[in-house]
Amino acid sequence: MKMDNxxxxxxxxxxxxxxxxxxxxxxxxxxxxxxxxxxxxxxDLDSIDAVDLAVKLQTLTGKRIKADEFKxxxxxxxxxxxxxxxxxx
Amino acid sequence: MRKLNYLWRLLMTGxxxxxxxxxxxxxxxxxxxxxxxxxxxxxxxxxRMQWVIHKMFxxxxxxxxxxxxxxxxLNNAEALANARGVLVLANHPTLIxxxxxxSLMPRSDCVVKAALWNSPFxxxxxxxxxxxxxxxxxxxxxxxxxGALRQGGALVIFPEGTRTRPGEPLRFLRGAAHIALGCxxxxxxxxxxxxxxxLSKGRPWYDIPPRRFEYRLDVKSPLSARDLIExxxxxTLAVRRLTGALETHFALELAAHGQPAH
Numbered sequence: 001m002k003m004d005n006x007x008x009x010x011x012x013x014x015x016x017x018x019x020x021x022x023x024x025x026x027x028x029x030x031x032x033x034x035x036x037x038x039x040x041x042x043x044d045l046d047s048i049d050a051v052d053l054a055v056k057l058q059t060l061t062g063k064r065i066k067a068d069e070f071k072x073x074x075x076x077x078x079x080x081x082x083x084x085x086x087x088x089x
Numbered sequence: 090m091r092k093l094n095y096l097w098r099l100l101m102t103g104x105x106x107x108x109x110x111x112x113x114x115x116x117x118x119x120x121x122x123x124x125x126x127x128x129x130x131x132x133x134x135x136x137r138m139q140w141v142i143h144k145m146f147x148x149x150x151x152x153x154x155x156x157x158x159x160x161x162x163l164n165n166a167e168a169l170a171n172a173r174g175v176l177v178l179a180n181h182p183t184l185i186x187x188x189x190x191x192s193l194m195p196r197s198d199c200v201v202k203a204a205l206w207n208s209p210f211x212x213x214x215x216x217x218x219x220x221x222x223x224x225x226x227x228x229x230x231x232x233x234x235x236g237a238l239r240q241g242g243a244l245v246i247f248p249e250g251t252r253t254r255p256g257e258p259l260r261f262l263r264g265a266a267h268i269a270l271g272c273x274x275x276x277x278x279x280x281x282x283x284x285x286x287x288l289s290k291g292r293p294w295y296d297i298p299p300r301r302f303e304y305r306l307d308v309k310s311p312l313s314a315r316d317l318i319e320x321x322x323x324x325t326l327a328v329r330r331l332t333g334a335l336e337t338h339f340a341l342e343l344a345a346h347g348q349p350a351h
Contacts, residue, residue, distance in 0.1 A: 025323060025325045025326065026325055026329075027326065027329055046227060046263060047226060047228070048227050048228055048263075048267060048328075049325060051228065052324065052325050
């Protein structure tokens, strides 16, 4: 394993962590969680859940998420991208 | 004779709808300015406005019963009249549910559509009554509802979010559970039934039933949100469990009275 892999998280690692959160905290059926899945339309999250999810991702990354940043997030892949952007800061 | 009765009820249903609009306009033109001029702060004004709406809806329901469009069967309705600081939850079979309920409640808070809130005709009345506009973010909406309950309001919520789709299983949105868990106020379940079905989702007003409809309103024993779910659940799970528990509770109540839950 290269050093930079330890510092940075791969998309898959973030996806898996996100999947774990969705299954455990939001009781999302695991087989529905795909990168294309829409959090609100496909996975039955509501905007209050989105706030909870943002808080959990903050704990995971140790970085603060601004409400505006998370508003544009629609799909699981968007969340992974948002987390990557957060980690790159 | 049957045909005559049908035509009479069709005519009276149309008249009832017209009366409803005229009544709303009358409140805006006459009751609203008077209440605004009366002494007392916004809280008093809110109570008076809610009382006027309550009386107006009472006249409307009385009219529909008198002309023979509907027959009203009440069970434990006093609990609704005396409701304070209570989250009133009801299933939503018809267009007139909120009207029947408020006709029994001298004080009531409800959530209204943004279109009504901003309506040039009725917006003033709705705002003066302290009703809550749904044109807010979910968090703000839940907060406003919890606030109304803490102030002793009787908040009427239809957890389905819209009228029941006939023939489909009862499906609750999570808003009611968010509100119930946001405060410690009791839940008052109200089970509504309409037979034969009429004024349901996707049905125009003139599609009236073959006979006068029997409208049943049954106020059940209060529930506590905490008793319906396991303790110490994280918020995200508590809201989901409570929504499921309430859905089941109502589905069973409806099924228990011969009306299939779906």
